[in-house]
Amino acid sequence: MGNRTERLLAIRNIISSQKVSSQEELLELLEKKGLNYTQATLSRDLKFLKVNKISDTEKGYIYELPDQHHMPGQELAESYAAQGFVSIQFANKLGVIKTLPGYAPSIAVLIDKVNPFEIVGTLAGDDTILIIPHDNVTEKDVINTLIIIIPELKDKIK
């Protein structure tokens, strides 16, 4: 099957929205979405996505997406980025972010640093960023990815 990308997206969505403490558990959740794979594949996926296993008072250990955290100064950059963000639209599979004048480059850098596999690359002007998504990645996926990178966007989008 060629839905590796779909599976990776689903894994990230699941992990970011609920507490999962084993690959078997994750396997079942994927099954409910019609994605049938084995634990071996999942193990590889989690490694690929650099998913961490962190201590959790409730479930012992749970999986957690890596993303930005752990980088000093990141939060500041994020809220700066959120401040400059104006809107996002899609056309012909491409995303177009409008920003306040001058903000585009720094926001694009933020996205590039995380380098999510959903986004092949970005091109920033002064107040516009072009987002080039991977094939098979939907607009919703791109938006979710951006929200994971810059949580403050949640309130500004849609």
Place this chain on the structure above:
Amino acid sequence: MGNRTERLLAIRNIISSQKVSSQEELLELLEKKGLNYTQATLSRDLKFLKVNKISDTEKGYIYELPDQHHMPGQELAESYAAQGFVSIQFANKLGVIKTLPGYAPSIAVLIDKVNPFEIVGTLAGDDTILIIPHDNVTEKDVINTLIIIIPELKDKIK
């Protein structure tokens, strides 16, 4: 044996200073320090210390101390704390931190939030914090713990 505390300290020291990717490996490192235990005990220790296993490009996965990270705004609080820190002294097993006027409460909160087992508790006035260490915890251990909590202190202490 009564050196559980010693072992927990050693584990934290090892993990914070080098990349360890399995309990067997950690077991050997402890052995070199004269601490002989089994993997079962280590598993319990790591759970107790809430140690995380995070992705590492070099070794796949490595253990990492929990401490502050993962909490938004934490970095800011840290550098603020480091700014207000003046000195630390010990007397009768108790640590006494002097801060700039008004800084003591917020620095104490930082320490309390991490709640390291080396420190039973803190008491903050306006510019003074009393640190109450656990039995069998040395001054050096307390200082190391504080540095783990507030890395910027490294340059200000000693």
Place this chain on the structure above:
DNA sequence: ATCAAATATGAATAACTATTCATCATGGGA
């Protein structure tokens, strides 16, 4: 279009980690 190389995957298994069970030590109350 064809072949080679790279990638993806599952089954089986190895490697690693957590838990169960039994034992021993310690520290309060009666």
Place this chain on the structure above:
DNA sequence: TCCCATGATGAATAGTTATTCATATTTGAT
């Protein structure tokens, strides 16, 4: 002092995750 409850620990084992090996699929170059 004598139990009893609690906590620490190891051995064995159960549970979980990573890897190996074999195939199949996709991609790229000719």
